[in-house]
Amino acid sequence: MVREIRYPLKQRDVEGLKVGDVIRFTGTLVTARDKAHQRLIELYKKGEKPPVDLRDGAIIHCGPIARREKDTWKIISAGPTTSYRMEEYTFDLIRQSGLRLIIGKGGMGEKTAEACKKYKVIYCAFTGGASVVAAEAIEKVENVFWLQELGMPEALWVFKVKDFGPLVVTIDAEGNNLTEEVIEKAKESFD
């Protein structure tokens, strides 16, 4: 069964979900990859606020292809990027921002799992490379920040999405980590 969750996300929305569950998300979804993570953390350190409030919200590790059409942006292609690169920033980002859902691909590490458990957050995988399927679920671009400074892939894009998914719960709010379990099992199989 596919569970549907919506922005704003409360603790109870993510708490019952277990690794391997499949969900869809509706509402505001903000992109953030390497440079945006670095910059968000710097802002929080200085006690400043990011241009978009992430509390009870969702981010996606993604650098889209967007096309300017008159005064709006059209998203052509918007799949997830490799989440592991954001591992070193994610604990602090979760702690500082109060976000509830992280979407990416490829899995994340121990520190993220610890933060998910401590702050009741989930990390979900969207099929890597499936960027046209992803773009179909993006209803509109509500805003974009840091585009000039960081360029198209690294900017903070604010999407309005409908039934974004399917998303596989990969780290749940208890800190269980599906991709790490799969790797551990694989290693046992040939050691």
Added chain:
Amino acid sequence: MVETPDFLEDAVFLLIKKAVTELPDDVVTALKKALERETNEVARLQLEIMLRNVELAKKLQHPICQDTGTLIFFVEVGYDFPFKKEVEPAIVNAVKKATREVPLRSNTVEPFTGKNSGTNIGRHIPWMDWSFVEGDECKITVLPKGGGSENGSALKMFNPTVSLEEVKRFIVNHVVELGGRVCPPGVVGIGIGGGGDIALKLAKKSLLRPIGDRNKDKTVADLEVDLFERLNKTGIGPMGLGGDTTVLDVRIEVADRHPASFPVGIVLQCWVDRKASMAVTGDGKVIW
């Protein structure tokens, strides 16, 4: 010459567009076969989404993946091809046009400042690999290489006394540790021998071969099959979420080595195993 001077640029533009929007048939077939035998529900879902995405991308003529990669061109120029001088500028101009019009994501940033050129043009980028062949044709292949899978590249300079079993374990362990980061199930390209750079170059070149194409050297072909079977027993599965298919193929290219070294290069390709080729004849016709 009867053709317009722009024909080469137009052809390279179409080649890039085809590569990023249409997955080659052999790869689609391999993904479908993987779905047929898959027993894990989450893995089945991943493969279904991949196949649906491929169909949608082709229909809409949009890039299959938002990471349209670093564009790498393999150019085989005939000694008698009359437009030798035009090839490089045609590629550069076609990349600029494709970035604007397909569109591609610009993935060319200055190494230190991270500043994006916005055009997919930069120092040594797009990369062009030139070779010369008999005849009056020019064959151009484009490999748009994504960053996620490229980050799984590795080079190991083994001692020459290394056993083949140790080499196999190194490769399997490397792929397993990367898990879902390289967007499995894709292709594992391996280069053995030559030297550090040569091993990696051969590994990357092996990605141009079709799915299931075995090396002509029986020893190497057996190694390809053995690694393919071992990797698909690991259970890493599509996107590292568990499942029966971890790789669609394993390909190995070999060069003779220095007596003191045993280089092994690994270059991984994601499930979006994109590439496209065309040949331009001496009288300006394009063969797809």
